[in-house]
Each structure stands twice: as C-alpha cells, then as structure tokens.
Amino acid sequence: MDTYMQLDIYGEQSALDSVKAELLRLDSLLSTTEPQSDIYRLNQNHSAEVDESTAELIKKSLEYCADTDGSLDITVYPLAEKWGFIDKNYTIPKQSELDSLLKNVSYKRVETDGTKITVPDGFKLDLGATAKGYAADRAKALLEESGVKSAILNLGGTVLAYGEKPDGESWRVGITNPESTDGYMGVIECRDKIVVTSGSYERYFVGDDGKRYCHIINPRTGLPADNGTVSVTVVSDDGTKNDALSTALFVMGAQKAAEYCRANDGFDCVILTEDKTAYVTEGLADSFSLTGDGEYEKVII
Ligand code: ADP
Ligand code: MG
Numbered sequence: 001m002d003t004y005m006q007l008d009i010y011g012e013q014s015a016l017d018s019v020k021a022e023l024l025r026l027d028s029l030l031s032t033t034e035p036q037s038d039i040y041r042l043n044q045n046h047s048a049e050v051d052e053s054t055a056e057l058i059k060k061s062l063e064y065c066a067d068t069d070g071s072l073d074i075t076v077y078p079l080a081e082k083w084g085f086i087d088k089n090y091t092i093p094k095q096s097e098l099d100s101l102l103k104n105v106s107y108k109r110v111e112t113d114g115t116k117i118t119v120p121d122g123f124k125l126d127l128g129a130t131a132k133g134y135a136a137d138r139a140k141a142l143l144e145e146s147g148v149k150s151a152i153l154n155l156g157g158t159v160l161a162y163g164e165k166p167d168g169e170s171w172r173v174g175i176t177n178p179e180s181t182d183g184y185m186g187v188i189e190c191r192d193k194i195v196v197t198s199g200s201y202e203r204y205f206v207g208d209d210g211k212r213y214c215h216i217i218n219p220r221t222g223l224p225a226d227n228g229t230v231s232v233t234v235v236s237d238d239g240t241k242n243d244a245l246s247t248a249l250f251v252m253g254a255q256k257a258a259e260y261c262r263a264n265d266g267f268d269c270v271i272l273t274e275d276k277t278a279y280v281t282e283g284l285a286d287s288f289s290l291t292g293d294g295e296y297e298k299v300i301i
Contacts, residue, residue, distance in 0.1 A: 001026075001027055001030075001128075001131055001132055001135070001155070001156060002156075003132070003155070003156025003157070004156060005023065005153070005154065005155045005156055006153070006154045007019060007020065007139075007151075007153050007154075008151060008152045008153070009143070009148055009150075009151040009153075010148065010149070010150040010151060010166050011146060011147070011148040011149070011150070011151070012146065012148075014146065015142070015143060015146035015148050015151075018142050018145075018146065019139045019142050019143065019153070022135075022138050022139065022142055023135055023138075023139065023155070025053075026053065026131065026134070026135050026138065029050070029051050029053060029054050030054065030057070030127050030131045032077065032086070032124075032125075032126055032128070033086070038050035038051055038054040039054070039125055039126070039127060042117055042119065042125060043077070043119075043124040043125060046118065046119055046120065046121055046123070047116065047117070047118040047119075048116075048117055049115055049116055050115050050116075050117055051115070052115055053134075053138070054115075054117075055112065055114065055115040055117065056134075057127055057130060057131065057134045057240065058074070058110070058112060058117055058125070058127070059112055060130070060134070060240050060241075060244075061074045061127060061129075061130045061240070061244060062074070062107055062110060062112070064130070064240075064241065064244035064245065064248065065107035066107070067264075068244070068245070068248035068249075068251075068252070068260070070106075070107065070219055070220065071218075071219070071247075071248040071249075071251040071252050072107075072129060072130075072219075072244050072245075072247055072248040072251070073105060073106070073107045073219035074107055074110070074125050074126060074127060074129065074130070075104070075105050075106060075107055075109070075110065075119070075123055075124065075125060075126075075219075076105055076126060076217050076219050077124035077125060077126035078101045078104050078105060078122070078123075078124055079098070079101055079102075079105060079217050079219075079222050080126060080128075080215070080217060081124075082097060082098070082101055083213065083217070083224065084205070085203065085215045090205040090207070090213070092207045092208070092209070092213070093222075098221075098222035098223070099222075101222060102222050103122075104120075104122040104123050104124075105123075105219055105222070109123060110123075110125065129198075129216075129243060129244065129247040130240055130243045130244050130247075131243075132155045132156060132157065132158040132196070132239075132243055133158055133194065133196055133238075133239035133240045133241070133242050133243025133244065134239060134240045134243070135155055135158070135239070136153065136155055136158050136159075136160040136194045136196075136239030136243075137194070137238065137239040137240055139153055139155075139160055140160055140162060140194070140239070143162050148162070148163070149163045149164075150162065150163045150164060150165060150166045151163065152171055157196065157197050157198070157199070157202065158194065158195075158196045158197075158239060158242075158243060159173050159194065159195040159196075160194050160239065161173055161190050161191065161192070161193050161194070161195060162192065163191065163192060164191045164192075170189040170190055170191050170287075171189070171190055171191065171193075172187050172188070172189055173187065173188045173190060173193075173195045174186070174187050174291075175187070175188065175197060175231070175233050175270060175272075176197065176199060176201070176231065177293045177294040178199055178200070178201045178230040178231055178272060178294070179294055180293070180294070181201055183291075183293045183294070184291050184293055185272070185278070185290065185291060185293045185294035185296050186270065186278060186288055186289060186290050186291055186296065187288070187289055187291060188233070188235060188270070188284065188287055188288050189287045189288075189289075190235065190287060192237060193235050193236065193237060194235070194236065194237060194238065194239040194242050195233060195234075195235050195242070196233065196234050196235075196239065196242035196243045196246045197231055197232070197233040197246060198216060198231065198232050198243075198246040198247050198250045199230060199231035199232075200212070200214035200215075200216065200225070200229070200230050200231070200250075201214075201230065201231070202214075202215065203215035204224075213226075214226075216247060216250050216251060217251075218251050219251070225250055225251050225253075227252075227253030227254075228253060228254065228273050228274045228275070229249075229250055229253050229254055229257070229271060229272070229273055229274075230272045230273060230274055231250075231271075231272045232245075232246045232247075232249045232250045232257065232269060232270070232271050232272075233246065233269060233270040233271075234246045234249070234267055234268070234269045235267065235268045235269065235270075235283075235284065236266060236267035236268065238266075238267075241266075241267060242267065245267060245269070246269075248260075249261075249269060249271065254271050254273050254277075254279055257269070257271055257279075258271070258279055258301040261281050261301060262301070267281075268280075268281040268282075268283040268284045269281050269284075270284065270288060271301075272296065276294070276295060276296050276297060277296065277297050277299055278290065278296040278297065278298045278299065279299050279301045280298055280299065280300055280301065281300075281301055282300060282301075285300055
C-alpha cells in the first residue's frame with residue numbers, strides 16, 4: 001500500500017501474526033503495479049475473477065462513489081497515471097489530454113457479478129482511496145476473533161484505535177499539522193474507532209508553474225483537488241467508509257463537505273482549510289482538542 005505501518009497489539013503474538021499476514025495478503029491483491037494482483041489483472045484484461053475481499057471492497061467503494069455523487073471515483077487511475085502520481089514522473093497534462101482521459105473515468109461503468117469484475121476498454125481501477133480503511137476493518141475483525149482488548153494500528157494515515165489503552169484510558173490519535181508534518185495540530189480522544197486522514201501534504205509535486213499539485217484528483221475536472229482544503233479526518237467504527245469519505249470530502253471542499261456531514265450521520269470529521277480553520281462535527285466537539293500547533297481555530301459545523 002506504499003506506506004509504513006505500525007502495529008501495537010497487547011496480547012498474544014499470534015494476533016500480531018494473523019493481522020500482519022492479512023495486511024500482506026490484501027496488499028498483494030489490491031496493488032495496481034504487482035502483475036499477480038487482482039487489480040493489475042483486471043486493469044490489463046478489463047475483466048477478472050477476483051478474491052472475495054477484492055470484490056467486497058470494490059462493491060463497498062462503488063456505493064460511496066454513488067453516495068458522494070462521484071467525488072470518490074475508483075476509476076481515476078488513468079488520470080493519476082497521466083499526472084505522474086504512479087511512477088513519480090510528474091507532469092502537468094494539457095487540457096486536451098485530460099478531456100480524452102476523462103472519457104475513461106466513471107465508476108458507473110464498473111460491472112460486478114459476484115467475484116467477476118468487468119470494466120470497459122481503457123478503464124482502470126485504483127482502490128488507493130479505500131484500501132487502507134478496508135485493511136483496518138479486516139484487522140479489527142481479526143483482533144476481535146483473537147480476543148484482544150487493546151491495540152493501536154497505524155496503517156499510514158489510517159489509525160485503528162482498538163478497545164482502550166491497557167491502562168483503561170482512551171486512545172489519543174493526533175491529527176497531523178499540515179504545515180509541519182512531524183507535529184500534531186489536534187488530538188482526538190476515542191475508544192474503538194477508526195480514524196482516517198487524507199491530506200494534500202501526503203503526496204504532491206510542485207509544477208514548473210510553481211503551483212502545488214496533490215495526489216487527490218477531482219474526477220469531474222481531472223485536476224488535483226484545489227479548493228482550500230488541506231486535510232480531512234473521518235472518524236467512525238467503519239474504516240472503509242472513513243477512507244472513502246476522507247477522500248470524497250477532500251474533493252468536495254469544506255463548504256460542500258459540511259453540507260454532506262449535516263445530511264448524513266454515522267461518522268464525524270475534522271476538515272482543515274488553508275485559512276487555518278478546523279471545521280469539526282458536533283460529535284467531536286468534546287473529544288477533539290487543539291494542541292496549539294499550527295494555530296487553528298475550531299469551528300463546530
Ligand atoms: P492516501 O492514500 O494518501 O491515504 P487517500 O485515501 O485520499 O489518501 O487516497 C488517495 C489515493 O486514491 C490516490 O493516491 C489515488 O491513487 C486515488 N485517488 C485520487 N483521487 C481519487 C478520487 N477522487 N477518488 C478515488 N480515488 C482517488
Ligand atoms: Mg481515502
């Protein structure tokens with residue numbers, strides 16, 4: 001999943017072994033670049049029989065693509081490739097190139113029939129926006145089976161705060177300060193939650209024009225999201241949902257994202273904008289606190 005992961009589990013070694021094996025299994029199924037992976041085979045052949053986990057993640061992701069009206073779109077891969085986010089050979093595409101690639105981007109064209117997935121010619125899937133959240137869900141299920149009571153897993157921006165701390169306190173999950181990414185601008189106190197952050201500081205390049213281009217792409221325009229949002233953190237007990245929504249709300253931008261939050265329940269979020277505002281949903285009013293780092297102002301939405 002192209003990231004570092006840290007697994008702290010209080011219990012039997014076997015619990016750690018099973019979680020680690022599952023994360024590696026998912027990585028090998030979902031990679032866009034490993035020739036044996038489900039996604040690679042699907043992207044090469046436009047149709048593939050995939051593992052049940054892959055099929056489940058694709059189906060769940062498609063629901064969030066529809067639910068966010070295409071702000072999340074798991075078919076953005078041709079665009080991500082063109083911008084150079086896959087091979088790190090960054091370029092700013094011409095508008096005409098984007099226009100032609102946009103014809104090959106629409107989650108509505110992905111067909112699922114059990115574990116058989118089909119996409120049209122020229123289409124490619126990328127589950128980068130939901131894979132780590134799904135991995136957190138799978139890890140949580142394995143910890144439950146193992147009878148573990150306390151664990152904290154950081155799957156590269158996706159944190160599974162499982163149970164409570166061994167001393168009975170809540171977990172404290174930091175939200176990265178976008179201006180100084182080794183510090184935290186705020187902390188969320190929680191138990192049994194998955195906390196997922198998408199930030200423009202995670203992967204970006206500076207173009208010849210001096211502008212910063214981030215790895216989250218607006219599937220409607222083909223351009224990297226550029227709406228004043230710098231990070232979106234989503235909290236609930238459903239990792240796939242959080243990961244899907246953190247990316248989608250980032251694409252929507254603070255205004256539309258706040259409207260989405262008001263219209264949908266079952267999750268909380270913290271949206272950080274360039275003007276140093278932290279928009280926080282009601283459910284986090286008490287459990288989210290500023291650290292002073294980055295000097296954000298907290299506004300309840
Ligand atoms: P990260 O992988 O950095 O944690 P995200 O969860 O936001 O961040 O996922 C971003 C990844 O998803 C990108 O690297 C790209 O592969 C893919 N992607 C980019 N824009 C979108 C989008 N609008 N919808 C779905 N996937 C996207
Ligand atoms: Mg995401």
